Amino acid sequence: MNMPEYAIGYETIGFVAVVSTPTVGSGVVRHVTEEALARFEELGVDVDSYQGVDLADTQRIVRELVDADYDAIVVVGGDASINAVLQETAESSVPVGMIPAGISNDFARQFRLPTTPAAAADVIYEGFTTTVDLGKLSDAAGNVSYFGTAACTSFDPDNRPRLISRKLRRQLGATLAAFGEFMMLQPKTYRIEFSGLGEVPFIDETAREIRIARDGQYTPLDDGHLVLERAINFAAFGNMRHYAGGLLVCPRADTHDDALDVTIVENANKIGVLQAFLGFRSGSHLDYEFISTYRCKKATVSLVEDHEGTSQPAEVFADGALSLQLPVTIESVPAAARFIVPAP
Structure with missing residues (x-):
């Protein structure tokens, strides 16, 4: 390629x-x-x-x-x-x-x-x-939205009135405010279909073995295709490493690889969610048993219908802003942005 x-x-x-x-x-x-x-x-x-x-x-x-x-x-x-x-x-x-x-x-x-x-x-x-690179979100209606840092799912619209106010966010700082919002996340069943899937580099053997046990395979299929249907508290698709005020949600993400790093917190209780958040502070979460990590070119994300045959709307946040509603396709767009930055 x-x-x-x-x-x-x-x-x-x-x-x-x-x-x-x-x-x-x-x-x-x-x-x-x-x-x-x-x-x-x-x-x-x-x-x-x-x-x-x-x-x-x-x-x-x-x-x-x-x-x-x-x-x-x-x-x-x-x-x-x-x-x-x-x-x-x-x-x-x-x-x-x-x-x-x-x-x-x-x-x-x-x-x-x-x-x-x-x-x-x-x-x-x-x-x-x-x-x-940038990430790009698109939905069935043809709406498109780009992002630079990360796109995150599983923020529950029902909790929106209870989320930390902007005034309080200013007072507490981004990390503490994100902690308050993160602890409210409840697991829901999501379907994620990956394309162009590959290994996250430099991940340790413990984390790889956990991934193998869950996916039932050592390497992705030949076409880099994998479908997950799991109870998920939080899923982040990272183009950059940091999100929500310096949290290392996708610590291996690279803006020059035409891929997105994916971090998924699966079916965690409050203690697990707290552990995940603390792991995000240092980027030490990649080998947690309830966290899966992937690297992909593209993924389609949707909520699975509940036992009554209905699914609630779920929002996607990107670069800290409300973006589109599920289902969405999330993909990497190579060399899509020019920024003025400090010279190396």
Whole structure:
């Protein structure tokens, strides 16, 4: 199989569009934007600044900017704001710069971006670009949504009113807030059909033996096809390693392999869910008996009907934002995004 080209290089940055959504995220977006704009002015970078009233409006703005004569589109915000920008810049050559101003900031963690607005603006001015894979979600109605970090299922819509409020998330921080939400997850029966399945590299023999015992095979079928139907608390399809504020949900994920790493927490009680969460903190969960890990090109995910012949709707979250409802197809899109990041 021919691997895609992951181009790197430098762009001359003299004119950028800065987009922000002050009404979402950690509540500091407006202040961070002002600091970044001031630094761009010091650097002699011309800026057009745009503000969306919400993420949908920000996405609409970016849609109108991708064909404009900007050297880069710069997003000020957290993971959900970057996700909104990616919906319009994915599979294009438009460089995306990032000024971190969110709760989780897992994109910033992935690319080791500076945490101060001025320093992040300096990175953008230097103009080093890298090309990475994205994930893509699609449903039967033809809706498509891209993501950069991970897409997660099994967040129960019935629990949505009880989930941690955004204000409390700001007060507790992303990790503690994610813990509160994670502990609410209840197992449901899911059907996951993998395509292009392969082994997660560098996994230890204990974890491999657990996987073999569950799947009834040592290696995937010749076409990389496998169907699971199991009670699942949580399933993550990772393009990047981190999710929910630095949790190493998919610690072996690689943005240059045209594949998604999959982490599944299966039929765990509250103690097991707690153990999984603690394992995510350090990435030490890959050999837990109730956690399965896979690497795939594509997967179709659906809820299995209950004994009454019905299935409740289930949401998929991607980059920390509500995305589509099951059933969905989740796949890797190679070399689909260009980001401006610190030079190696």
